[in-house]
Amino acid sequence: MFYNYIIESTKNGEIYSGYTEDLQKRLKEHN
Known part of the structure; x- marks a missing residue:
């Protein structure tokens, strides 16, 4: 199974x- 994701890095906010x-x-x- 594949997952689509949109995440924000906790290190640099990217x-x-x-x-x-x-x-x-x-x-x-x-992260």
Whole structure:
């Protein structure tokens, strides 16, 4: 299953969007 996401980094406030199969891994990469 793929997930679409739009997240804001807690480090620099940048917004990222995309899709991934591993949502938890992607959140860790952006924060």
